[in-house]
Amino acid sequence: xxxxxxxxxxxxxxxxxxxxxxxxxxxxxxxxxxxxxxxxxxxxxxxxxxxxxxxxxxxxxxxxxxxxxxxxxxxxxxxxxxxxxxxxxxxxxxxxxxxxxxxxxxxxxxxxxxxxxxxxxxxxxxxxxxxxxxxxxxxxxxxxxxxxxxxxxxxxxxxxxxxxxxxxxxxxxxxxxxxxxxxxxxxxxxxxxxxxxxxxxxxxxxxxxxxxxxxxxxxxxxxxxxxxxxxxxxxxxxxxxxxxxxxxxxxxxxxxxxxxxxxxxxxxxxxxxxxxxxxxxxxxxxxxxxxxxxxxxxxxxxxxxxxxxxxxxxxxxxxxxxxxxxxxxxxxxxxxxxxxxxxxxxxxxxxxxxxxxxxxxxxxxxxxxxxxxxxxxxx
Amino acid sequence: xxxxxxxxxxxxxxxxxxxxxxxxxxxxxxxxxxxxxxxxxxxxxxxxxxxxxxxxxxxxxxxxxxxxxxxxxxxxxxxxxxxxxxxxxxxxxxxxxxxxxxxxxxxxxxxxxxxxxxxxxxxxxxxxxxxxxxxxxxxxxxxxxxxxxxxxxxxxxxxxxxxxxxxxxxxxxxxxxxxxxxxxxxxxxxxxxxxxxxxxxxxxxxxxxxxxxxxxxxxxxxxxxxxxxxxxxxxxxxxxxxxxxxxxxxxxxxxxxxxxxxxxxxxxxxxxxxxxxxxxxxxxxxxxxxxxxxxx
Numbered sequence: 001x002x003x004x005x006x007x008x009x010x011x012x013x014x015x016x017x018x019x020x021x022x023x024x025x026x027x028x029x030x031x032x033x034x035x036x037x038x039x040x041x042x043x044x045x046x047x048x049x050x051x052x053x054x055x056x057x058x059x060x061x062x063x064x065x066x067x068x069x070x071x072x073x074x075x076x077x078x079x080x081x082x083x084x085x086x087x088x089x090x091x092x093x094x095x096x097x098x099x100x101x102x103x104x105x106x107x108x109x110x111x112x113x114x115x116x117x118x119x120x121x122x123x124x125x126x127x128x129x130x131x132x133x134x135x136x137x138x139x140x141x142x143x144x145x146x147x148x149x150x151x152x153x154x155x156x157x158x159x160x161x162x163x164x165x166x167x168x169x170x171x172x173x174x175x176x177x178x179x180x181x182x183x184x185x186x187x188x189x190x191x192x193x194x195x196x197x198x199x200x201x202x203x204x205x206x207x208x209x210x211x212x213x214x215x216x217x218x219x220x221x222x223x224x225x226x227x228x229x230x231x232x233x234x235x236x237x238x239x240x241x242x243x244x245x246x247x248x249x250x251x252x253x254x255x256x257x258x259x260x261x262x263x264x265x266x267x268x269x270x271x272x273x274x275x276x277x278x279x280x281x282x283x284x285x286x287x288x289x290x291x292x293x294x295x296x297x298x299x300x301x302x303x304x305x306x307x308x309x310x311x312x313x314x315x316x317x318x319x320x321x322x323x324x325x326x327x328x329x330x331x332x333x334x335x336x337x338x339x340x341x342x343x344x345x346x347x348x349x350x351x352x353x354x355x356x357x358x359x360x361x362x363x364x365x366x367x368x369x370x371x372x373x374x375x376x377x378x379x
Numbered sequence: 380x381x382x383x384x385x386x387x388x389x390x391x392x393x394x395x396x397x398x399x400x401x402x403x404x405x406x407x408x409x410x411x412x413x414x415x416x417x418x419x420x421x422x423x424x425x426x427x428x429x430x431x432x433x434x435x436x437x438x439x440x441x442x443x444x445x446x447x448x449x450x451x452x453x454x455x456x457x458x459x460x461x462x463x464x465x466x467x468x469x470x471x472x473x474x475x476x477x478x479x480x481x482x483x484x485x486x487x488x489x490x491x492x493x494x495x496x497x498x499x500x501x502x503x504x505x506x507x508x509x510x511x512x513x514x515x516x517x518x519x520x521x522x523x524x525x526x527x528x529x530x531x532x533x534x535x536x537x538x539x540x541x542x543x544x545x546x547x548x549x550x551x552x553x554x555x556x557x558x559x560x561x562x563x564x565x566x567x568x569x570x571x572x573x574x575x576x577x578x579x580x581x582x583x584x585x586x587x588x589x590x591x592x593x594x595x596x597x598x599x600x601x602x603x604x605x606x607x608x609x610x611x612x613x614x615x616x617x618x619x620x621x622x623x624x625x626x627x628x629x630x631x632x633x634x635x636x637x638x639x640x641x642x643x644x645x646x647x648x649x650x651x652x653x654x655x656x657x658x659x660x661x662x663x664x665x666x667x668x669x670x671x672x673x674x675x
Contacts, residue, residue, distance in 0.1 A: 006637075017615060018608060312618040312634055320380050343382045346512065346626055349634070351618040352585030365586065372512030375384075376391070 004141055005318050012138045013309045016245045020306060020357075023247045030247075034239045034359040040232050041224075041300050041360070044193075045291050051193045051226045052282060058196030062257025063270050064278035071285050072100040075220060079185070080109075082218055082279050086182035090174075090214065092200070092207040093117035094187025095133055095303065096221050096283060098325035099338055102185065114177045116206035118170060125152045129324030133331075134244045134305035139318060174206070184210035184275070188221035189240055189302075190233035191280070195256055197230055198280065201237045203250040211255050212274045219255065220281040223288070224299045230254075236302055243304035243359045290337045298333035298367050300360040305330070307364060310353030321347055329354035329364045332371060342375035382626060387511070390625065394507060395516040399523065402502030405442055406465040407431060409499035415477035416496050419484065423495035425535040427487065427563075430504040430543040433479050436654035437472035443624050475672075476654070482671040483539050486567040494537055502527055506546035511625055514553070521550045528558055535559045537566065541582035541653045548587070564593060564652070564670075571674035574603040576646035578638070578660060579616045580653040593652070600674055605646045617641070619651075619659040631659070639663030 024030055044051050056066040067082075069075035079102065083089070089111055091097060103124070106113045115124045119137035123130050125148045130136030140148070142163060149157040154169050186207060190199040198219045200207045211217050227233050234252070241249035259274030270276070290299055308314045308328035313321045322331030322344050332348065335341040345368050354364040394404045403409070412434040419427070468476075487494065502524055508517035528536070536558055538544040550556035564583070577597065584590035590613040597604055609615050620634030639660050642649050649667045651657050661667050 013609065013615075021608065021614075310615055310617075312620070312638075313623075315617070315637070316623075316630060316634055317380055343384070344380075346382045346387070347380060347623065349581070349618040349620070349622040350510065350586065351581045351616075353614055353616065356585060356614040369512070373514040376387075376512045377515065 004144075005139060008138050008141065009315050009318065012132075012135065013315075016135075017309050019245045020243060023242050023245065027242065027247065030239060030242045031359075033235045034243075035361070037227075037232065037235050037239055037302070038300055038360050040227055040235075044226055044228065045224075045296065045299055048223060048226075048288060048291060051228065052223060054193040055191055055196060055226055055280075055282070058192075058194060059257065059278075059280050060196075062196050062278075063260070064196065064257040064280060067279060067281045069100075069281055069283045069285070072283075075100045075281055075283050075285075076102065076105055078281055079106075079218065079220070082216070082277075083111075083183060086216065087111050088177070088180050088182045089113040089185060090116050090177055090181040090183075090206075090210050091120075091185045092187070092202070092210045093120045093136065094220065095130075095325040095334075096187050097185065098130070099222075099285065100220070100283065102220070112177075112180075114174065116174050116178070116210055117202075117204060118167065118206075121170060121174070122148060125149070129319060131319040131324075131327065132305055132308055133303050133325070133328070136325075178209045178213050181210075181214040183216040183218060184212075184214040185218045185220065186210055188219050188225050188280075190236035191221065191226045191282075192228075192230040192233040193226050194229045196280075197233060197254050197256040199233045199237050200253040200255070201241050201246070201249040201251065202253070203246055205251060208251055208253055211253055212259075215271075215275050216277040216279070217255065217258075217275040218279045218281065220283065222283050222285070224301075226282075239359050240302045240304045243302075243306045243357075286337045286340070294370050295333060295336060295367050297362050298330075298337060298364075300362055301330050301333065301358075302360060303330065304359060306357045306359070307354035310351070310357045312349050312351050313347045317347060320344075329368065333362075333364065333367050336371045336374070342371050342378065345369075345371040345375055348372070380627070380630070387625065391508075391511065391513045391516060395513065395520065398503060398505065398508075398516075398520050402524075402527065403431075404503050404507055407435060408465065408467065409501065411467075411473075413496070413498040413501060415480045416484070416498065419494070419496040421495060421498055423493070424532050425492075425494045425537065426533055427484060427494045427496050428504075428536045428538050428543065428547075429480060429501065430506070430538070430540070430546075431501070432540040432543055433476040433654045434473065435468065436476070436658045437468040438466045439655070440624070440628070440658065441466050443628060479654075479669050479671045480539065482675060483563050483567075486569055486671070486675065487537065487563055490567045492537070492566050497531065500531075504543040504546040505550075506542040509546050509549060510542070510622055517546075518553050521554050521556060525550070525554065525556050525558070533558065535561070538562050540655075541580040541587070542655065545582045545586060562587075562589075564589065564596065569596070569600050569674035571600045571602045573648065573673055574605065574646065575648045575650040575668075575673075576605050576607075576642050577611060577650050578619065578642055578656055579611070579613075580651070580656055581616075581618050583652060584613060584616065597650075597670070602650075602673070604650075607645045610641045610645055619653075619656040621655045621659045624659075635659040636663050 131139040258278040259272040260270040261272035326334035624631035
């Protein structure tokens with residue numbers, strides 16, 4: 001454990017864990033919603049193909065496009081086909097985008113692609129990987145951030161520059177990228193099968209711009225993000241935001257197909273001001289196989305990231321406890337699902353705090369134990 | 380952090396062979412370790428079961444330190460049961476373990492519980508196999524263990540530490556293991572005094588869901604307990620580092636040190652309920668006690 005990481009993780013825990021505890025104490029309905037959501041997500045897993053099909057029909061009815069990708073390679077082929085000649089891309093924080101190595105591959109093709117979440121932007125500048133699902137740059141100190149921005153963005157920034165000034169300078173840079181972008185690529189916090197809506201929560205406002213300003217919006221997410229109804233999707237984002245310590249979330253973005261207007265004789269016309277194209281890529285990448293396995297419960301995870309702060313292994317190893325972007329207790333499960341990597345489960349101390357704080361009541365220690373069994377049994 | 384799987388496999392094979400040969404993970408002087416008891420019947424369908432955990436907790440780290448050497452020297456498995464590898468605890472460590480076991484026994488008797496003891500025939504529980512992920516070996520040894528208990532007519536087991544409790548209770552998830560397992564904390568009432576911070580056993584308090592029951596019993600006993608949400612709550616309480624020692628002794632010690640520091644920020648007097656937690660934390664804490672040392 002480095003001194004910097006020790007300081008960073010302890011600060012993050014101090015700033016986050018009591019806050020989440022308070023949010024849940026003051027808003028007891030959230031635990032009830034979480035409990036209901038667990039049942040709902042289990043129902044979807046029982047009949048995943050039907051829900052994928054329903055989502056597809058709903059999105060197409062709105063004028064959007066749905067693509068099914070069985071793995072990362074297929075997902076990237078679809079993305080490249082959609083992008084065609086488009087070279088200027090803005091992306092918002094998403095672990096699935098890391099899962100399919102989207103930025104890395106598009107950068108290699110010479111595209112001008114930028115992370116627009118501040119934490120992810122810093123991770124991009126640092127040629128690094130995120131250290132937490134929700135807070136990707138908690139491993140970077142303000143001094144380190146100052147140095148990164150000095151070397152990569154503005155030589156007038158130094159260690160004495162205030163955080164406010166740093167944020168302001170990044171905002172100015174990103175605004176130029178938003179205005180020039182041909183496509184905005186996002187993940188999704190929830191997908192409503194009945195309406196085909198993609199829900200995204202955030203606090204910075206970058207996702208709102210990513211999904212509205214460029215003329216093409218591509219949302220890429222795992223099939224585990226599908227819930228039956230728009231109400232369920234709102235439930236999922238509220239639970240995720242609350243357990244991540246953001247209540248109320250500053251923005252909840254709902255995207256139901258490309259932009260449209262009904263202002264001329266109430267006839268729906270698309271596009272209007274926002275994107276003219278909307279694509280939803282639904283990624284399997286091991287998820288369906290996991291439904292029928294002994295780690296199925298892992299798929300209920302909504303990736304709030306709360307389990308990280310109750311985990312002694314994460315506190316010790318940081319992002320080395322897992323395989324980025326899937327780190328921490330939940331990352332051990334997601335790495336097993338999406339890349340069949342089991343080795344880091346051996347670093348689990350079965351402390352069990354992860355289960356206690358999980359909004360979906362996933363028996364994470366039991367899941368990790370089974371992944372350990374897999375690791376020891378594989379030749 | 381790279382995992383040395385070959386070393387782990389070697390250790391697994393060694394422990395497993397010892398268990399299948401002798402019911403012990405490594406050579407142990409069972410006569411010595413069972414000498415704390417002298418007037419408990421060696422019969423009956425209910426037994427108190429130590430799995431030698433309190434008695435050997437002081438020497439486990441020395442055995443763990445041997446494993447990398449065994450791996451590097453590639454010592455044949457058959458030589459590992461030789462008596463030269465018999466490590467003995469310090470006398471004061473052993474006497475402390477005996478006092479704890481006598482205290483637990485006394486609390487059980489005082490609570491009207493009748494039980495026998497297997498003395499030097501007591502086998503090891505298999506906890507190390509389960510907790511290390513050696514599932515095939517855990518199941519196979521569990522079947523042997525179940526046959527052993529059946530041959531002795533044992534139907535109820537009273538455990539005294541979290542690792543043994545967990546290992547025995549979990550067997551039924553994988554194999555036939557129709558034996559009722561209760562931990563002594565479920566059976567006893569006790570009184571005590573003093574002001575402490577509790578370092579919970581992760582297995583008792585979270586895996587087995589005993590957090591509230593333990594808090595209730597301790598708070599009703601006369602002991603005064605200091606709490607801090609980030610350090611001692613069920614949600615945020617943390618590990619002593621012990622389970623990591625098979626993968627990295629150095630990392631395990633780092634977790635122990637950090638945990639001790641947090642506990643000491645709440646209270647200089649620390650209470651544990653697990654012999655391994657005691658071993659891992661005691662190098663960093665002056666006044667650390669097992670619950671059975673401060674209540675009766």
